[in-house]
Ligand SMILES: Cc1cc2nc3c(=O)[nH]c(=O)nc-3n(C[C@H](O)[C@H](O)[C@H](O)COP(=O)(O)OP(=O)(O)OC[C@H]3O[C@@H](n4cnc5c(N)ncnc54)[C@H](O)[C@@H]3O)c2cc1C
């Protein structure tokens with residue numbers, strides 16, 4: 098089975114967000130980058146599926162050279178090869194078109210992504226790629242097994258779960274508890290250095306949406322502390338002051 | 343030319359976030375000199391759907407082929423794309439949800455449309471078509487210019503306030519031809535908690551963390567939620583430990599919520615949890631540790647033991663009813 102895993106290179110979940118160049122660029126200074134947490138789940142399940150059925154895993158990132166450490170980490174966790182589409186994507190359609198262009202070159206049985214990126218938070222790249230390739234897409238997937246040419250999976254729906262079966266190929270957006278995050282071991286780290294990482298240039302896509310500038314939310318006011326022995330007054334404050342009850 | 347708005351149904355009724363989407367769409371229609379058309383898919387009554395009129399829709403398209411009874415994002419996307427084409431819509435509005443994200447993505451790829459999700463405000467039409475969207479899981483915003491001939495927007499809860507007026511809408515049956523390929527997946531079964539309030543729709547959420555100490559201690563929290571008519575949520579470790587079901591998990595890797603009131607009980611306030619609640623209007627933190635980071639993100643705080651405070655709050659709510 099040939100699996101493609103699409104990963105994002107994103108600021109660590111605890112990173113402080115700030116901008117430079119007149120609020121048109123994310124300030125990367127001092128920020129630790131990680132593989133997107135949902136993408137990390139997708140990768141972990143891909144590694145488990147490969148252990149069961151054999152085959153290969155390709156990781157794909159649409160990003161600039163500073164993604165390479167995260168791509169190497171994905172190779173250390175168990176991917177066999179990597180492709181990076183060399184650009185700074187600003188729009189989901191653009192990103193999806195790059196992923197679809199790479200996927201068209203090879204016949205992947207399964208394209209795994211995260212349910213959403215934690216920088217763009219769009220939750221749309223899997224649907225876009227599915228439609229651009231003319232294959233089904235589902236998200237968020239929290240359980241996945243492959244039997245022959247059929248995927249058996251569970252999807253989160255509002256207030257519960259839905260169990261589905263569909264023939265491959267598929268695009269799936271993943272979330273926990275599909276697998277446990279994996280940490281690379283020493284051997285993985287050593288072999289990752291020699292695994293192929295191909296850098297390709299982006300295909301042209303018409304302008305769909307472009308960034309004007311970034312802004313930060315207004316700072317939060319101070320927290321009003323209510324003494325524990327007067328806890329009941331909270332309810333009247335929520336009614337009369339905050340007006341939310 | 344009309345602005346098209348997709349409305350989500352819950353047991354045949356239009357969801358509250360969808361009424362906000364209709365209001366949003368009607369505002370855009372007014373600003374661009376056109377009308378608003380709503381699209382509903384699935385089983386519902388014409389009288390219920392006509393309610394979209396009160397929020398500004400002139401017309402409601404209703405697609406209710408039996409094949410569409412199950413929420414099937416791919417089939418719904420094909421219906422949405424057909425409606426966009428029939429109405430010749432340049433602006434398409436959906437509330438932000440898992441179903442709507444999937445629909446807007448697939449419809450956008452079918453039509454070569456722009457898709458922008460997580461929009462928090464009405465568009466700025468003074469110079470092009472610009473919207474503000476939430477990024478970095480609520481930690482920042484991006485102002486983007488949407489350039490496609492067709493613009494599909496996913497709007498966040500509270501982007502506008504839904505206010506009912508006196509308008510009415512004409513309900514028209516819409517039956518585009520269905521696409522076989524959209525139905526390749528077989529639904530084997532569904533597990534759905536019934537009668538639960540939806541977290542993404544809820545105006546009030548009471549949420550518990552590891553400070554609740556164990557799955558058997560949830561009753562005081564449930565009692566307060568019940569008294570307030572609130573939905574219940576939890577932190578990640580709580581759902582990882584199976585104290586509460588996975589669909590209650592709120593945060594960076596769980597559900598993102600935007601209630602008017604979020605009450606956090608025994609949750610430390612880790613940044614990954616806060617990322618899922620930072621769109622709430624008012625936040626209350628109850629924690630026995632005065633140094634708990636949640637107090638920095640909260641509007642009201644009580645330093646105390648949840649097992650002492652929760653029953654007293656419940657009583658205070660019931661006493662003032
Ligand atoms: C990549 C990543 C993604 C993550 N995503 C999420 C996410 O989506 N959602 C999420 O919640 N977490 C997430 N986490 C985990 C997060 O970092 C925290 O570990 C988690 O939120 C802590 O949960 P908690 O506050 O319930 O537990 P704890 O941190 O153990 O806090 C328990 C709190 O309860 C208080 N307490 C104890 N007893 C009482 C009592 N009797 N009365 C009152 N207060 C009491 C304590 O003072 C403490 O503050 C993520 C972590 C990572 C690395």
Ligand SMILES: Nc1ncnc2c1ncn2[C@@H]1O[C@H](COP(=O)(O)O)[C@@H](O)[C@H]1O
Pocket residue numbers: 103104105133135136157158159160186189192209210211212213214215217218219220221222223
């Ligand atoms: N720049 C990118 N490179 C590779 N994969 C991406 C990129 N952006 C998004 N994806 C994939 O698409 C998923 C959904 O992203 P989004 O639609 O931005 O929320 C992510 O979890 C990734 O798996």
